Amino acid sequence: MSNRGSNESIWEHFHGPNVGYIEEQYEKYLEDPDTVDPSLREVFDEYGAPHWVTQEKGVHEHRGGASDVDIQKVTAALKLVEAIRRHGHLEANIYPVGKRKNRYTPLVDIKTYGLSEADLRSIPAQWLWKDAPGHVRNGLDVVETLKERYSGTISFEFYHVHHDEEREWLQHKVETGALNVSLNPDEKKQLLKRLAEVEGFEHFLNKTFVGQKRFSIEGLDMMVPMLDRIVQEAYRDATEHVMLGMAHRGRLNVLAHVLGKPYDLIFSEFHHAPNKELVPSEGSMGINYGWTGDVKYHFGAKREVKDDAREMRVTLAHNPSHLEFVNPVVEGYTRAAQDDRSNPGYSEQDVDKALSVLIHGDAAFIGEGVVAETLNLSGLRGYQTGGTIHIIANNLIGFTTNQEQGRSTTYASDLAKGFEIPVIHVNADDPVACLTAVSFAYEYRKTFHKDILIDLVGYRRYGHNEMDEPRATQPALYKDIDQHPTVLHIYADRLMEEGTIRKEDMEQMKKEVDDKLREIYISMKESETEDPDVDAIPEAIANGLDQIETAVPLDSLKALNKGLLKRPEGFHSFKKLERILKRRENALEEGNKVDWALGEALAFASILKDGNPIRITGQDSERGTFAHRNLVLHDTETDETYCPMHGLDEAKASFDIFNSPLSETGVLGFEYGYSVQAPETLVLWEAQFGDFANAGQVLIDQFISSGRAKWDQKSSMVLLLPHGYEGQGPEHSSGRLERFLQLSAENNWTVANVTSAAQYFHLLRRQAAIGGKDNARPLILMTPKSLLRNPRVASSPEEFSEGKFKPVLEQPGLGANTDQVKTIVLGSGKVMVELEEALEEHGYDQFDWLHILRIEQIYPFPEKQVKEILSRYPNTEELIWIQEEPKNMGSWDFVKETILNLLSEGQTLHYVGRPHRSSPAVGEPNVHKTEQKRIIKEALKLSKGGDSRERN
Secondary structure, rough: OOOOOOHHHHOOOOOHHHHEEEEHHHHHHHOOHHHHHHHHHHHHHHOOEEEEEEOOOOOEEEOOOOOOOHHHHHHHHHHHHHHHHHHHHOOOHHHHHOOOOOOHHHHHHHHHHHOHHHHHHHHEEHOOOOOOOOOOHHHHHHHHHHHHOOOOEEEEEEEOOOHHHHHHHHHHHHHOOOOOOOHHHHHHHHHHHHHHHHHHHHHHHHOOOOOOOOOOOOOOOOOOHHHHHHHHHHHHHHOOOEEEOOOOOOHHHHHHHHOOOOOOOOHHHHHHHOHHHHHOOOOOEOOOOOOOOOOOOOOOEEEEEOOOOOEEEEEEEOOOHHHHHHHHHHHHHHHHHHEEOOOOOOOOOOOOOEEEEEEEEHHHHHHHHHHHHHHHOOOOOOOOOOOOEEEEEEEEOOOOEHHHHHHOOHHHHEEEHHOOOOOOEOOOHHHHHHHHHHHHHHHHHHHHOEEEEEEEOOOOOOOOOOOHHHHHHHHHHHHHHHOOOOOOHHHHHHHHHHHOOOHHHHHHHHHHHHHHHHHHHOOOOOOOOOOOOOOOOOHHHHHOOOOOOOOHHHHHHHHHHHHHOOOOOOOOOOOOHHHHHHHHHHHOOOOOOOOOHHHHHHHHHHHHHHHOOEEEOOOOOOOOOOOOOOOOOOOOOOOOEEEEEOOOOOOOOEEEEOOOOOHHHHHHHHHHHHHHHOOOOOEEEEOOHHHHHHHHHHHHHHHHHHHHHHHHHOOOOOOEOOOOOOOOOOOHOOOHHHHHHHHHHHHHHEEOOOOOHHHHHHHHHHHHHHHOOOOOEEEEEEOOHHHHOOOOOOOOOHHHOOOOOEEEEOOOOOOOOOOOOEEEEEOOOHHHHHHHHHHHHHHHEEEEEEEEEEEOOOOOHHHHHHHHOOOOOOOOOEEEEEEEEEEEOOHHHHHHEEEEEHHOOEEEEEEEOOOOOOOOOOOHHHHHHHHHHHEEEEEEEOOOOOOOOOOO
């Protein structure tokens, strides 16, 4: 340390606030050199003390003070470092092709902050980066190192995450590179082989099945190895289920390589050979097809991964062309796989039992509202699944629409930031960076049980499908793509440069893949039929449900009712509500009646006693939109809650009830997925008003109504749709019954509009009884509003303890003299109760010419029962169909052909109801009442204005 005079040039850049830091470090060096940063210790070892320190006097003499310019430089450098962390992604190398227009790059340019490289070299690394590694000595090293971390082929966005612990974890993992993947030579070869399989499969399909749609993965080939790694990580962590959801892009490749779908089965679907003729070569592969089937890139599959120690199921959900609508369905699968429903009370959730992975399209992720609805579910008690790994398969374009026309954001992933979801952008041409992104995402989900998103940026080798010509609409982009090597060749060149493989190794890999595919294709036995036809529906579906017994002994019902009135000690219920509930205590005694709400509660309680779990959700389902259910009570002093279903001693399974977010599509999809994965569970979704189900129409059309026929996907879920014309306007009247009836065929579901508490009770119990069985099917139920408290809907105790659901009810007090009946009125729902009120008002004795049938189950239409009743009235001249809905809505168009076929010679069929309309109902209550009175009068021939019924 003898160079005191000559070391001045070493320290000349250290001034202002730097001086104090150097003095502090030198004092620590004198006491214990090992406590000083190694890079600074080397300087002290070689050059001794800074020239401004006078050791002999023990006095530190400073050269000047801290100037404003010095402070500004350090402050500017700190801003630059923070900008790299926040905005480094804006200049990241994440785009394999195309030119990126970026207005924000100056945010991470040193010139923007008035700095030079010399300025940065003068600032110690620790001032700018507290945890800087040893090789990072000064500010310039800090900037260059952080740009490598945030602006390479992988980059990160997480400053929108509000939780400090998560944000600090993310920053630490990024900046230390702790989760960076490093492959040994064998692993590199395995990855190259996997890419050869992915590319070779697409090339083989392209040249073998020319011009056929396959929505190839080319340009995003790394998706398969990324999914492989997720499956491997999950299996290592003893996860029981990995649930995958994705649209078309790359689906066949994922089916073949991640799900293990045999190549010959995929080839057969191009060749139109019957699927049932081919037996999968692996017994662990599960593929289900319905009787009408679907196109090859909509099907899902299941795969068992197991050894002697454990087993795991990987499921790819079936998905229609409505790309993102599978998202909530997969989340429902996942939650059902996580829930333990075996004990009373709320089900117990273990988020480590199942993991969901959703693969999105870049245009669809930002464009489809169901994505936002699904993301919103991720943190809600009734819907969270412990974090989903999202992957955007970003091919830079949506069909023929450029990014500038398809979104208002910088990235396709920006929607996720509104839900505080960390985002990883990665270049699909860098295989190691892609695997790092997956490892990072998996570890974050495992640590925090929250969603995370990978924006996998690649391209699309062909058009939207292989029959589409993209060069007509994106000529510049496709000129770049046409000249761009595939990731297989990019990675192979890298391995050849480092000496891991030889060129002939690469060629041998490609040849082996092609030879294998060709051998399978040549040996495949085509069994194409001359006259292919749709398979017959299964016998269990073709048969009805009349044979199911649903009665419950009266003593059992009384015990359950008593249990529903129990409260925890010290629980303070809302007194007015408790008085209302207390009235139910004696409802099952002789002479009393059970209303709709209690009938539902008794159905639920008895189902739990039978050992079937229940899950019911909706926007206000805990209380009920119309304040009728009240199955979650609130303590008026502590605001704690209690569900009476959880206090039943007889219950043998869980009861889950949750208020949902203000969502139909997302929640409806979630509940459908839950019902498929947990078939033994009675899953109910309740619309706030029946009309609002139309916001989930895609789920109803593509999944609930047709999932069994297309994919053999069983569900017995229940849709409760409040329906009835009460004068509340167009959006609070109709559950759009006609839409469900239009979708009714092949016994795909039950559509009912019942008028008594006992009928509702038996329907729910019947639905629980078919759960998980071959005759399972959904139930669409038009539930009442004003009738909830109407005493005419209440049922006697015996109606619960005897009998079962009746598809047709005959009006008591009518039809006794079978020879005198000339007119029979048929209809369903509230209007039938109003007919009964009018009959009582005018006296039954005036209507010996009339009989009334309530069609409680509209689909399947109870043709046999109606025919039997009609046969008892030989002098019937006319049948009338009555409904509240306009003529082009409701049941009329669905039932009229069936009823016409039941008529005898000389009989006619009339319609009574509202005329054709575009809106379901009027908006003025007084006009509504006038219309309603007219309908009743016409049906009962009370109208003074003559017969205005429409004849058919």
